[in-house]
Amino acid sequence: MGVLPPSVQPGPWDSAPSTRHPPPHLAPLAPPWYRNKIGISVTMHEEPQKQVSPDPAKPADSATTDASSEPEQVIRPEDEAVVVERLRELGYIE
Amino acid sequence: MQEKPNIILISADSLRANHLGCYGYPLPTSPYIDQFACQGTLFEHCFAPAIPTQPSHTTIFTGQHAITHGVVAHGGKAKLGRGTPFLPEILLGEGYTTCAVDTLFRERIWFGRGWEYIIDPSLHHTFYASVTQEELNDRAIHWMKTVPKGPFFMFIHYWDVHYPYTPPDRMRGLFYKGGNPTDKDNHALDEWWDHPVGAMARDTWLRTSNGLITDPNYVTALYDREIRYLDDGIAALSHALEQQGIAENTLVMLLADHGESMTDHRIFYDHYGLHDCCVHVPMIVRWPAGNLRTGSRYAPFRQLSDVTPTLLEAAGSELPEELDGQSFLPQLTGREEPSGYDKIVGLESTWQSKYYLRTDRYKFILARYPDLLGNPDRELFDLQADPAEDHNIAGSEPQIAAEMEKELEAFIAQKMEAAGRTEDPVRKEGPVAVEIWEQHRG
Numbered sequence: 001m002g003v004l005p006p007s008v009q010p011g012p013w014d015s016a017p018s019t020r021h022p023p024p025h026l027a028p029l030a031p032p033w034y035r036n037k038i039g040i041s042v043t044m045h046e047e048p049q050k051q052v053s054p055d056p057a058k059p060a061d062s063a064t065t066d067a068s069s070e071p072e073q074v075i076r077p078e079d080e081a082v083v084v085e086r087l088r089e090l091g092y093i094e
Numbered sequence: 095m096q097e098k099p100n101i102i103l104i105s106a107d108s109l110r111a112n113h114l115g116c117y118g119y120p121l122p123t124s125p126y127i128d129q130f131a132c133q134g135t136l137f138e139h140c141f142a143p144a145i146p147t148q149p150s151h152t153t154i155f156t157g158q159h160a161i162t163h164g165v166v167a168h169g170g171k172a173k174l175g176r177g178t179p180f181l182p183e184i185l186l187g188e189g190y191t192t193c194a195v196d197t198l199f200r201e202r203i204w205f206g207r208g209w210e211y212i213i214d215p216s217l218h219h220t221f222y223a224s225v226t227q228e229e230l231n232d233r234a235i236h237w238m239k240t241v242p243k244g245p246f247f248m249f250i251h252y253w254d255v256h257y258p259y260t261p262p263d264r265m266r267g268l269f270y271k272g273g274n275p276t277d278k279d280n281h282a283l284d285e286w287w288d289h290p291v292g293a294m295a296r297d298t299w300l301r302t303s304n305g306l307i308t309d310p311n312y313v314t315a316l317y318d319r320e321i322r323y324l325d326d327g328i329a330a331l332s333h334a335l336e337q338q339g340i341a342e343n344t345l346v347m348l349l350a351d352h353g354e355s356m357t358d359h360r361i362f363y364d365h366y367g368l369h370d371c372c373v374h375v376p377m378i379v380r381w382p383a384g385n386l387r388t389g390s391r392y393a394p395f396r397q398l399s400d401v402t403p404t405l406l407e408a409a410g411s412e413l414p415e416e417l418d419g420q421s422f423l424p425q426l427t428g429r430e431e432p433s434g435y436d437k438i439v440g441l442e443s444t445w446q447s448k449y450y451l452r453t454d455r456y457k458f459i460l461a462r463y464p465d466l467l468g469n470p471d472r473e474l475f476d477l478q479a480d481p482a483e484d485h486n487i488a489g490s491e492p493q494i495a496a497e498m499e500k501e502l503e504a505f506i507a508q509k510m511e512a513a514g515r516t517e518d519p520v521r522k523e524g525p526v527a528v529e530i531w532e533q534h535r536g
Binding site for chain 1: 201219224263275276290293300303304307
């Protein structure tokens with residue numbers, strides 16, 4: 001390519017926001033990287049309510065497995081202290 | 095109806111936008127948040143100009159770019175200047191009763207500024223981020239019912255989605271499509287053990303009754319279960335507002351400080367790297383009495399530095415001159431057409447010291463120090479051809495890379511000059527956690 005696209009032409013940074021973006025009704029539903037990442041195509045919707053998820057009390061088959069077949073996480077009482085110690089080493093916690 | 099609205103600012107730490115149904119996720123992680131979105135306005139392209147938690151929340155509360163306020167790292171040396179405008183302090187001065195249901199003040203002292211009330215149920219835990227949405231909500235709802243006599247500003251900061259991912263048992267079975275979570279022959283997470291946070295996970299919350307979790311899909315399912323659990327909490331908080339009869343004139347803003355990498359870019363279940371998985375954040379605003387657009391999606395670029403000016407305008411407060419962000423309230427109320435930024439500049443200086451410049455077409459990432467993953471110092475991604483940011487084209491498109499680098503450096507210089515800085519804060523701070531990482535790798 002080699003030609004600088006309009007979106008990166010030098011210009012004011014934090015001055016009045018531009019109106020160059022499309023109005024909401026033309027906007028894609030999801031960021032494109034999402035569609036690419038998991039390889040599905042998402043239909044364009046404007047109304048978020050059309051995507052309302054079911055209650056987990058009645059989970060969709062595709063979203064669940066038999067819970068009893070899953071291993072249980074084993075969180076020991078001392079694990080929180082380990083996490084705190086490690087994060088303190090990182091400077092996350094004073 | 096009281097003149098000023100109540101304001102509730104909800105921060106869901108580490109909540110990746112595209113793991114929510116209303117941002118296109120195919121799994122039912124967010125039934126309530128999806129409903130909430132159709133009662134308000136959803137921002138499709140909101141970005142964090144600084145990550146992770148401490149720099150991002152500092153930006154949220156100051157309305158300033160991190161180059162301006164100077165807090166560029168999580169756990170860095172920089173302190174927020176006492177004279178820097180701070181949202182709760184300003185609202186307190188405007189007659190608001192201010193309340194933080196939060197733990198951030200335990201990390202950095204400036205997060206305690208301006209709160210008449212600080213409620214911290216995490217004191218019951220060894221690790222404060224283990225506090226649950228139920229514990230936070232119990233206190234927040236009780237406070238809302240009993241304390242404020244006039245308009246209030248509440249900040250509630252949920253940690254559920256942040257690692258460790260330990261969702262409650264009632265979420266078991268959700269979002270995992272089968273396989274063996276603890277297959278000893280699965281080595282997909284082995285590289286994570288080379289990172290201190292990965293080693294911490296291996297030594298603590300990844301252990302199960304069947305052995306170590308080795309399947310990344312299972313870890314992702316645990317993350318999604320935490321979102322589903324958080325969704326319940328946000329529903330409960332919203333229901334309490336309805337029950338009190340104050341939902342109409344309460345502006346509720348839901349956002350995240352940053353996303354989560356999952357396994358993208360060889361960064362495991364963390365929030366560094368300046369790719370969109372970490373810097374694109376959800377933002378939804380609802381305010382029935384404010385006549386905001388409902389069920390709409392806001393497409394232009396916005397950023398977290400816009401939060402403070404927007405909330406101050408909603409409260410009828412004058413905006414301090416020092417703010418970098420811009421209110422989007424006129425657009426939400428329909429007084430002006432939706433508008434936004436042509437480009438976003440953001441930064442990090444915790445595990446890596448880098449800047450990004452993002453347009454709707456390209457992302458350019460510039461390192462101030464080499465990173466430990468071996469990435470080049472300059473990366474350019476074509477977001478149209480490569481939305482996952484997997485292919486660095488800086489070498490094949492040197493002119494675009496050079497122009498974006500020039501523009502990025504110009505922005506940094508401009509912000510530094512405006513803030514009276516003589517040294518690039520990212521260069522000065524450096525990757526504050528990287529020494530530990532190097533030691534860990536031995």
